[in-house]
Amino acid sequence: MNVGDTAFVLISAALVMLMTPGLALFYGGMVRTKSTLNMLMMSFVSLGVVSVLWVLYGYSLAFSGDVGGFVGNLDLLGLDGITGDSAMENFAGRDIPVFAFVLFQMLFAILTPALMSGALADRVKFGSWVVFIALWVTLVYFPVAHWVWGGGWLAELDPAIIDFAGGTAVHINAGIGALAAVLVVGKRIGFKKDPMRPHNLPLVLLGTALLWFGWFGFNAGSELAADGTAASMALNTQVATGAAVLGWLIYERIRHGAFTTLGACSGAIAGLVAITPAGGNVNVLGALLIGVVAGAVCSWAVSLKYKLGYDDSLDVVGVHFVGGVIGTLMVGFLAIDGVGGWDQFVSQAIGALSVMGYTFVVTFVLAFLIQKTIGFRASEDDEVAGLDQAAHAETAYDFSGAGGGSARTATATAPVAPAESKKVDA
Amino acid sequence: MKLITAVVKPHRLDEIKEALQAFGVHGLTVTEASGYGRQRGHTEVYRGAEYTVDLVPKIRIEVLVEDDDAEQLIEVIVKAARTGKIGDGKVWSVPVETAVRVRTGERGPDAL
Numbered sequence: 074m075n076v077g078d079t080a081f082v083l084i085s086a087a088l089v090m091l092m093t094p095g096l097a098l099f100y101g102g103m104v105r106t107k108s109t110l111n112m113l114m115m116s117f118v119s120l121g122v123v124s125v126l127w128v129l130y131g132y133s134l135a136f137s138g139d140v141g142g143f144v145g146n147l148d149l150l151g152l153d154g155i156t157g158d159s160a161m162e163n164f165a166g167r168d169i170p171v172f173a174f175v176l177f178q179m180l181f182a183i184l185t186p187a188l189m190s191g192a193l194a195d196r197v198k199f200g201s202w203v204v205f206i207a208l209w210v211t212l213v214y215f216p217v218a219h220w221v222w223g224g225g226w227l228a229e230l231d232p233a234i235i236d237f238a239g240g241t242a243v244h245i246n247a248g249i250g251a252l253a254a255v256l257v258v259g260k261r262i263g264f265k266k267d268p269m270r271p272h273n274l275p276l277v278l279l280g281t282a283l284l285w286f287g288w289f290g291f292n293a294g295s296e297l298a299a300d301g302t303a304a305s306m307a308l309n310t311q312v313a314t315g316a317a318v319l320g321w322l323i324y325e326r327i328r329h330g331a332f333t334t335l336g337a338c339s340g341a342i343a344g345l346v347a348i349t350p351a352g353g354n355v356n357v358l359g360a361l362l363i364g365v366v367a368g369a370v371c372s373w374a375v376s377l378k379y380k381l382g383y384d385d386s387l388d389v390v391g392v393h394f395v396g397g398v399i400g401t402l403m404v405g406f407l408a409i410d411g412v413g414g415w416d417q418f419v420s421q422a423i424g425a426l427s428v429m430g431y432t433f434v435v436t437f438v439l440a441f442l443i444q445k446t447i448g449f450r451a452s453e454d455d456e457v458a459g460l461d462q463a464a465h466a467e468t469a470y471d472f473s474g475a476g477g478g479s480a481r482t483a484t485a486t487a488p489v490a491p492a493e494s495k496k497v498d499a
Numbered sequence: 500m501k502l503i504t505a506v507v508k509p510h511r512l513d514e515i516k517e518a519l520q521a522f523g524v525h526g527l528t529v530t531e532a533s534g535y536g537r538q539r540g541h542t543e544v545y546r547g548a549e550y551t552v553d554l555v556p557k558i559r560i561e562v563l564v565e566d567d568d569a570e571q572l573i574e575v576i577v578k579a580a581r582t583g584k585i586g587d588g589k590v591w592s593v594p595v596e597t598a599v600r601v602r603t604g605e606r607g608p609d610a611l
Contacts (some may be wrong), residue, residue, distance in 0.1 A: 268550045270543065329544045339546060376547045388546060 085294025089180040095283025102276030107459025109469035115190035127179040134215040142226030191387030192251035199464040234424040238295035240350025240401040248394020253436035260384035281338040309352035313364030317344025320368025343371035346396030351404035359407040500595040501569040507580040507588035518579035532559040538586035
């Protein structure tokens with residue numbers, strides 16, 4: 074086996090792992106104080122749920138064999154028969170251990186449902202969310218990953234769809250799934266009336282930075298080899314993201330009068346999303362164009378929810394869905410080496426539309442059934458008071474401040490020896 | 500005795516503290532407050548959604564003084580707090596019936 078490629082894929086997998094907690098912070102900073110931990114946990118719990126499902130049956134459904142072009146088979150339940158000596162067979166020229174690929178792809182399967190959580194901020198039952206993501210990856214993500222990467226029907230199109238690192242399987246998928254779930258769950262209490270400001274923008278920027286960093290593994294690692302295409306993908310990732318930051322900032326400066334921190338972070342994510350399907354097949358100027366278009370268009374798209382009246386709380390639709398569509402379609406024309414053109418564009422559009430249709434319907438039905446059985450939406454009392462205490466029995470920030478032993482902090486164990494005198498110069 | 504309360508811009512706190520110290524005030528209480536006066540609030544933009552923030556951060560300073568010092572102390576605070584721009588805040592005084600120093604039990608002006 075190729076040691077260089079193996080090392081690269083394993084390191085890339087670790088980078089992708091960092092994206093899920095990065096996403097948790099990105100979303101967590103954008104919600105109001107009272108439901109911060111709930112927002113963090115909605116992403117973080119996916120690391121638990123999907124890791125387990127992936128090795129039990131997820132990998133098999135996505136990457137083992139093929140049943141009618143739609144889904145894999147169950148031959149590799151529990152990764153049956155795969156050992157450390159097993160080398161990849163179904164990807165030409167990739168001489169790496171199957172385990173490296175299993176891990177790398179597992180982390181994609183973890184991130185994708187977590188992306189949807191931002192749309193449902195502040196208002197769903199945590200237990201129901203866990204059930205939702207377990208069923209969603211089973212019914213939606215595993216099949217769609219098979220369509221795109223596992224030898225399913227999208228890979229059989231002529232010309233084959235270009236989705237280097239998951240514009241359709243990850244971002245359009247999560248974006249449209251989020252929209253369907255939001256339509257079932259409904260708006261936050263006070264949507265469009267109460268101010269719902271991000272409570273911690275530094276946290277958002279930290280999350281953005283971790284996502285950007287991890288995205289190098291996500292995008293370049295998808296080459297599954299430490300080669301020139303991986304290097305090109307990494308460079309394009311950086312260029313598109315930088316351009317998207319500028320695209321978003323310029324649009325909002327003209328439209329709203331300020332260069333906002335949240336705008337810069339949102340632009341970065343829009344650029345990362347848009348370059349994801351495209352970056353392995355465009356040159357650096359193509360990446361630049363995709364980035365700046367994604368930044369500006371997503372900056373406009375996030376305002377649609379107010380006009381159309383759906384509460385996509387943290388703009389999963391406006392950024393991931395719209396950005397994913399932009400990247401997926403633009404690469405149809407911008408692909409280098411004579412690939413780009415109408416034929417390719419049609420394949421890209423088929424890919425995007427089929428994921429949209431399938432995922433929207435299945436997610437809508439799934440969310441609806443959860444709502445009708447165990448209940449998806451949190452109680453009104455819990456939502457108004459904040460889900461942190463109701464669902465997690467914790468508080469994100471201790472604002473009680475100085476005064477150990479005072480009534481306000483009496484529920485916590487009192488410190489053994491409070492300091493005699495603390496010089497606080499306020 | 501009088502209780503002087505000043506609600507002022509947060510960044511003037513240091514100047515006011517120094518001026519009070521120079522005047523000979525031994526103690527004061529400071530709390531973070533929020534509110535608005537004639538200047539109202541300001542507008543913030545998050546992903547294109549504009550929020551009007553009515554309540555702006557202020558600092559509330561409270562000082563207990565003897566009756567004779569009250570007028571002069573108000574002037575000291577006003578001078579230190581003033582930037583000349585809208586939103587500088589307000590200072591007022593109210594009479595205080597009694598004051599007790601907790602540690603010694605001293606009452607009235609002795610407790611200040």
